[in-house]
Amino acid sequence: MAIRAEHEIHRRRLSRNLGVGLTLGAFVVLVFLLTVVKITRGDPMQGFDHTPESAPGVAQPAAGQGSAAP
Amino acid sequence: MTDVHVTADPKEAGFGDYVQLLKPRVMSLVVFTAAVGLLVAPQGVHPVVAVASILFIALGAGASGALNMWWDADIDAVMRRTSGRPIPAGRVEAGEALAIGLALSGIAVVMLGLAANLLAAGLLAFTIFFYAVIYSMWLKRWTPQNIVIGGAAGAFPPMIGWAVATGGVGIESILMFALIFMWTPPHFWALALFMNADYEKAGVPMLTVTHGKRVTRNHVLVYTILLAPVAMGLGFTGIGGPVYLATAAVLNAGFLWGALAIWRRDETVAQADGYRVEKRVFTFSLFYLFLHFTALLVEAALHSHGLGAW
Numbered sequence: 001m002a003i004r005a006e007h008e009i010h011r012r013r014l015s016r017n018l019g020v021g022l023t024l025g026a027f028v029v030l031v032f033l034l035t036v037v038k039i040t041r042g043d044p045m046q047g048f049d050h051t052p053e054s055a056p057g058v059a060q061p062a063a064g065q066g067s068a069a070p
Numbered sequence: 071m072t073d074v075h076v077t078a079d080p081k082e083a084g085f086g087d088y089v090q091l092l093k094p095r096v097m098s099l100v101v102f103t104a105a106v107g108l109l110v111a112p113q114g115v116h117p118v119v120a121v122a123s124i125l126f127i128a129l130g131a132g133a134s135g136a137l138n139m140w141w142d143a144d145i146d147a148v149m150r151r152t153s154g155r156p157i158p159a160g161r162v163e164a165g166e167a168l169a170i171g172l173a174l175s176g177i178a179v180v181m182l183g184l185a186a187n188l189l190a191a192g193l194l195a196f197t198i199f200f201y202a203v204i205y206s207m208w209l210k211r212w213t214p215q216n217i218v219i220g221g222a223a224g225a226f227p228p229m230i231g232w233a234v235a236t237g238g239v240g241i242e243s244i245l246m247f248a249l250i251f252m253w254t255p256p257h258f259w260a261l262a263l264f265m266n267a268d269y270e271k272a273g274v275p276m277l278t279v280t281h282g283k284r285v286t287r288n289h290v291l292v293y294t295i296l297l298a299p300v301a302m303g304l305g306f307t308g309i310g311g312p313v314y315l316a317t318a319a320v321l322n323a324g325f326l327w328g329a330l331a332i333w334r335r336d337e338t339v340a341q342a343d344g345y346r347v348e349k350r351v352f353t354f355s356l357f358y359l360f361l362h363f364t365a366l367l368v369e370a371a372l373h374s375h376g377l378g379a380w
Contacts, residue, residue, distance in 0.1 A: 009082045011084070012082050012083065012084035015084040015085045015086065016083065016084055016085045016088070018085065019084075019085025019086075019088070019089075030122055030125070031181075033118050033122075034118060034119065034122050034184075034185055036118075037116050037119060041116065
């Protein structure tokens with residue numbers, strides 16, 4: 001005979017697991033939305049593109065290139 | 071044949087018990103006042119940043135609530151009003167509350183720093199520290215002035231909301247802080263007058279326990295008198311206006327009237343009618359704060375349409 005364990009404790013565990021799962025899901029969505037907003041609005045950020053910058057957003061010409069222009 | 075009876079005590083926590091740890095009713099006040107602080111600020115923020123910031127401020131407030139429940143579990147078990155909380159009821163272990171409080175505090179502060187700015191995050195961190203350490207661990211069991219100084223913890227949220235939008239502190243945010251700070255003592259002392267037995271049993275040095283109800287009634291009146299100019303002063307700043315000032319005038323007149331009624335009353339009369347006036351003033355004080363901040367919101371809406379400002 002199969003054991004059927006229906007108890008208050010199981011309901012509480014289910015509510016806890018669902019609650020934590022949904023909360024984490026909501027947190028992921030929130031961080032994603034925040035990231036999209038921050039990127040699309042161009043908030044201060046550092047792009048790691050290996051371009052030397054004297055200040056954020058002001059790229060320096062690579063060595064030897066600046067004087068080579070006609 | 072042998073019958074086996076298993077009587078497992080269902081003490082395991084459900085998700086709702088963890089939500090209770092965060093004091094959702096306090097959180098709702100924090101969400102409201104922080105949102106007003108953010109919305110009335112002269113600079114706007116992106117709606118997603120605004121919603122996220124309010125959520126993280128609320129989460130930080132909830133975390134400090136969990137830390138408070140961890141520290142005060144012994145007092146909560148004694149007091150009738152708090153004996154049903156998750157830790158004294160045995161559904162959540164004290165260590166769990168500590169872990170949740172610390173983890174959520176860290177998440178809330180770091181995320182607010184990333185979502186908004188470092189000043190807002192710093193203010194939130196200080197608020198959590200102030201409520202959990204300065205108020206809960208130190209002042210609450212030590213001095214009858216506990217709620218006077220501890221009230222600062224509840225007063226910070228509009229200041230944090232303002233900092234989210236502006237990145238700074240202004241006279242407006244300081245006065246919003248002062249409004250809640252000055253409102254807290256008469257609000258809680260009105261409650262303490264009719265919940266005195268609980269505090270006495272738990273050994274919490276509320277003013278009603280250490281100095282008696284006559285002194286508490288005097289204090290309610292004095293603090294309500296001191297509160298009025300702060301509330302009215304906010305009306306003359308950039309976020310105030312005629313609507314706020316008219317609302318504040320009516321509400322402060324009402325609160326002063328109630329405080330005067332409390333001050334005039336004798337303890338035997340109060341006991342005879344079941345603290346009717348004290349309970350009425352306590353309920354009024356909740357509306358008092360809610361309506362002041364609602365009036366600020368109305369002013370902000372009017373200002374955005376070129377109306378209402380001085």
